[in-house]
Amino acid sequence: MRLNGKTALITGGSSGLGAAMARRFVAEGANVVIADIDDPNGEALAAELAPKARYVHLDVTQEADWARAVEGIDTLDCVINNAGITTAGNIEQVTLEQFRHEFDIDVVGVFLGCKYAVAAMKNHGGSIINMSSLAGIKATADLVAYNGAKAAVTLMTKSVAMHCAKSGYGIRCNSIHPGVIHTPILDKVLAQVPNPDEVYAGWVAVHPIGRIGKPEDIAAMAVYLASDEANFTTGAEFRVDGGSSI
Numbered sequence: 084m085r086l087n088g089k090t091a092l093i094t095g096g097s098s099g100l101g102a103a104m105a106r107r108f109v110a111e112g113a114n115v116v117i118a119d120i121d122d123p124n125g126e127a128l129a130a131e132l133a134p135k136a137r138y139v140h141l142d143v144t145q146e147a148d149w150a151r152a153v154e155g156i157d158t159l160d161c162v163i164n165n166a167g168i169t170t171a172g173n174i175e176q177v178t179l180e181q182f183r184h185e186f187d188i189d190v191v192g193v194f195l196g197c198k199y200a201v202a203a204m205k206n207h208g209g210s211i212i213n214m215s216s217l218a219g220i221k222a223t224a225d226l227v228a229y230n231g232a233k234a235a236v237t238l239m240t241k242s243v244a245m246h247c248a249k250s251g252y253g254i255r256c257n258s259i260h261p262g263v264i265h266t267p268i269l270d271k272v273l274a275q276v277p278n279p280d281e282v283y284a285g286w287v288a289v290h291p292i293g294r295i296g297k298p299e300d301i302a303a304m305a306v307y308l309a310s311d312e313a314n315f316t317t318g319a320e321f322r323v324d325g326g327s328s329i
């Protein structure tokens with residue numbers, strides 16, 4: 084088992100990629116703190132994975148929630164800043180309120196996650212994994228807020244990595260950039276469009292590998308980055324996107 088004895092906190096752990104990472108981390112021997120605002124699903128997953136997992140209510144935008152969540156952990160080895168939302172719309176459509184909301188969760192949430200992770204891990208080292216996106220590297224017209232937020236995560240990750248490396252903390256910080264991955268977020272989109280088969284086929288078409296991703300594809304990368312196998316890896320962008328960024 085590649086994560087034996089390690090403790091990881093995963094934000095947005097109640098659903099989608101976060102839930103897949105929680106399951107895989109437990110299978111690899113880790114103890115997992117599932118952190119989310121979706122209490123029913125988070126508690127159900129923690130019960131499924133008990134005694135290796137527990138649930139904590141954590142709104143990533145609230146500093147007091149971070150303080151409380153981290154305080155309850157003896158030795159924290161990994162923080163995965165995964166919670167996020169997707170605001171669709173171009174520069175003419177997205178309102179200031181929507182833009183601020185996107186940045187509050189996807190950027191301020193990651194900033195606070197990195198801040199509390201560094202404070203908790205600086206004496207013994209660890210791994211911070213920030214969930215960016217292919218949209219944090221490559222822009223599309225109708226994702227102005229999401230592109231901006233995920234690009235901020237991409238470079239914030241490198242700044243944190245540099246600081247930790249120069250400070251000799253033994254903390255690594257990397258970002259993952261998924262392509263389109265089949266999670267509940269996509270089902271919600273497909274339920275809203277008149278032509279779901281066509282939309283799904285369009286997603287598949289932009290991935291040269293011939294399919295969209297599975298949450299397990301992302302969980303596998305997160306295991307590597309959390310493990311000691313990655314101990315020379317920091318400040319890097321990991322694209323798990325079926326070749327869609329080629």
Ligand SMILES: NC(=O)c1ccc[n+]([C@@H]2O[C@H](COP(=O)([O-])OP(=O)(O)OC[C@H]3O[C@@H](n4cnc5c(N)ncnc54)[C@H](O)[C@@H]3O)[C@@H](O)[C@H]2O)c1
Nearest residue numbers: 095098099100120121142143165166167216261263264266
């Ligand atoms: N699914 C994809 O295709 C895809 C592609 C690239 C990047 N991502 C990124 O991966 C991450 C996870 O996405 P997903 O597809 O699993 O989505 P999801 O909607 O299934 O899960 C997101 C989780 O974040 C939680 N969350 C939302 N706001 C929160 C807050 N303020 N505090 C704490 N938790 C909060 C939600 O309750 C939910 O459980 C996101 O950052 C997303 O941008 C997803």
